[in-house]
Amino acid sequence: MLDVVVIGGGPAGLSAxxxxxxxxxxxxxxxxxxRVGGRTLTQPVDVGQGKTEMFDLGGQWVGSSQKHVMDMLRELDLETYPQYTTGTKVMQIGLDNEVRTYSSDIPPLGSLRGLIEFQLFLWRVERMAAQTPIQDPYRSPHAKELDGHTVDTFARKHSHTLAFSKGTDATRISAMFFLAYSNAAGGVMKILEAKKDCAQEARVKGGTQQISQLLAERLGKEVVLLSHPVIRVDQTTENVKVTTENGKTFVARRVIVTAPPNMINKMEFLPPLPPYKKLIYENLPVGHLIKFLVVYEKAFWREKGFSGEVVSNGGNERLPKGVSCGPLSVCFDATTPGGTAAIVGFIAARQGVEWQGKTHEERKTAVLEGLAATLGSEGRDCVSYTEKIWAEEPYVGGCPVVFGVPGTMYAFPHLRLPHDxxxxxxxxxxxxxxxxxxxAIQSGQRAATEVLKNLRPEMVSEDDLKGTCYDPESLPGDYKTNQRLHSDTYKMLLIVAVIIVFIAVVYAMQL
Ligand SMILES: Cc1cc2nc3c(=O)[nH]c(=O)nc-3n(C[C@H](O)[C@H](O)[C@H](O)COP(=O)(O)OP(=O)(O)OC[C@H]3O[C@@H](n4cnc5c(N)ncnc54)[C@H](O)[C@@H]3O)c2cc1C
Known part of the structure; x- marks a missing residue:
């Protein structure tokens, strides 16, 4: 018998x-x-003259404020290099599809009034995000207001000028989820920017999939079993029995599930998952991203003084039938440390859904047209165009993550809680x-600590338990209340039992 079965060989599962x-x-x-790596995938890409180089088609950037991944990179002897940000940025986000350049952190939105209003809105969002913890978003003083709003309706309430492109899921994402998610990163701007401590600060030499590949190598082939999709987790017996699609069973004392929530929803749990967990798994749609990588002879945008960063509503250059706008949402310079010039970009949310229905050639032509419109006509002449449609990945189903919808965020923290x-x-x-x-790494290490607390308690200190399900501070409010209610009930029962025993003893002594 095994001690632990870990389900999923992405960064979370392998860290655990x-x-x-x-x-x-x-x-x-x-x-x-x-393969291991999950939503990280580093692939050889054609860079011309019969050569290939490794590029990330999944998760790519890291930042120095991301403690868990930076520690892991050090542990695995992997190096990072900074994201190129020198030069002006390009935007195409107005209704007129006009291409404009800017150097500030946020794109200038037309009039001075619009700009002031947007800045005020941003400050409000940062302040509210700081008060919305992902541990339990309902601790936010604005909980009641937020749970009913999408990002779009929330923005309209507080700004007259803000409009989202189809490259965002603003009309579907809960405002509460967005604020909690931003808070977990240290703020909204931390997620959007490529500066120090921000989400797009640096890239990993050789690609991020190496994190999972190196961990799997250290664990050994006999430990990491590929092509083993789990279909059932049964804990009705003395130990936990895990069954895979190819008919194998694995029996263990504990199990850690690290598959994405939209995939957990497809597994059978015996006994069934508790109601809050079930509810949240049924209400977490997954994002939609097509990631593309375009290799060029030279970084022509740098010569023009552009950083390569583009924010776009897609524009309307030469659209095929069935799409309402062009494919570009966001692009960055992806030139390698060795000097191979490249642009990386995303076709996101509804733009992604529309363009997924087109052919590879149609997407390629439209992406190159979009790059020509925003960075210069040289954008049409590439060495290679590579893309990855994440919605078609059978055990991921979309990306980069699932998101909360309005009205269900009270159940979100239950994702983290164990089921026996x-x-x-x-x-x-x-x-x-x-x-x-x-x-992902933080969560894997946290779940491993929870398991150690049960199987190797001598190895776990009080401090290690911070943030786990054994730390009362990290439990969602309603759960804590239930726990307290349970423990209050037990106390009452104990007192009643003691009184009954006392009366019985006194009565017996009188006889
Ligand atoms: C296009 C894209 C861009 C991104 N950009 C960034 C970025 O720049 N920076 C960043 O930090 N993050 C980024 N991310 C997100 C990042 O990749 C994820 O946060 C991370 O990979 C999550 O790790 P995980 O282990 O939690 O899940 P995953 O990586 O999804 O791993 C889960 C694993 O579970 C497996 N699995 C699913 N179902 C089953 C089953 N039934 N049985 C067994 N195994 C199963 C899957 O195959 C997968 O390998 C991006 C993701 C994508 C796709």
Missing amino acids: AYKLKQADLRIVVLEAQD RVHFAGTETSTEWTGFISG
Whole structure:
């Protein structure tokens, strides 16, 4: 029998397994796909002259404020290099599809009044985000107001000028989720920017999938089992029995589930998941991103004084039938440390859905047209165009993360809570940099600590338990209340029992 089965071989699952292995536990990692890495994927890309170089088609950037991933990179001897940001940025976000340049942190939005209003709105959002913890967004003083709003309706309430492009899911995402998610990263601007401490600060030499590949290498082939999709987790017996699609069963004392929430929803749990957990899994739509990478002979945008950063509503250059705007949402310079010139970009949210229905050639032509319109006509002449449609990845189903919808955020913290002997990790369950690789690592290490508390209690200190399900401070408010109610009930029962025994003893002595 095993000590622990870890489900999922992405950054969360492998970080959990690595920590458990160091405690000398008998473990296996069951990964559905024929590779590790999950939503990180580093692939060889054609760079011309018959050569290829490795580029990230999934999670890519890291930042120095992302403690967990930076520690892990050090542990694995992986290096980072800064994101190129020198020069002006380009935007195409007005109704007129006009291309403009800017150097400030936020794109200038037309009139001075618009700019002032947007800045005030941003300050309000940063302030409210700081009061909305991902541990339990309902601790926010604005909880009642926020749970009913989407990001779009919330923005309209507080700003007359703000409009979101189809490259965002603003009309679907809960305002409360957005604020809590931003708070977990240290603020909204931290998520959007490429400066120090921000989400797009640096890239990993050789790619981020190496994190999972190196961890899997250290764990060994006999521990990390590929092509083992889990279909059932049964804890109706003495130990937990995990069944895979290929008919194998693994019995363990504890299980850690790290598959993305939209995939957990497809597994069978016996006994079934508790109501709050079930509710939240059924109400977490997954984002939609097509990531593309365009390699060029030279970084022509740098020569023109552009940083390569583009924010776009897609524009309307030569659109094929069936799409309402062009594909570009956001782009960055992706030139390698060795000097291979490249632009990385995203076709996001509704733009992604519309363009997924087009052919590879149609998307390629439209992306190059978009780059020509925003960065210069040289954008049409590329060495290669590579793309990854994440919605088509069978055990991921979309990306970068799932998001909360209005009216259900009270159940969100229950993602993190265990179901008896089954613990849950994955970036969506983290409390620092939720949704990022760093969050995934934090969550895996946290779930491993929860397991150690049960299987190797002597190895776990009070301090280690901070942020786990054994730390009352990290539990959602309603759960804590229930726990307190339970413990109050137990206390009452105990007192009644003592009184009954006392009366019985006194009565017996009188006889
Ligand atoms: C296009 C894109 C861009 C991104 N950009 C960034 C970025 O720049 N920086 C950043 O930090 N993050 C980024 N992310 C997010 C980052 O990649 C994720 O946060 C991270 O990979 C999550 O790790 P995880 O282990 O929680 O989940 P995953 O990486 O999704 O791993 C979960 C694993 O579970 C497996 N699985 C699913 N179902 C089953 C099953 N039934 N049985 C067994 N295994 C199963 C999956 O195959 C997968 O390998 C991006 C993601 C994408 C896709």
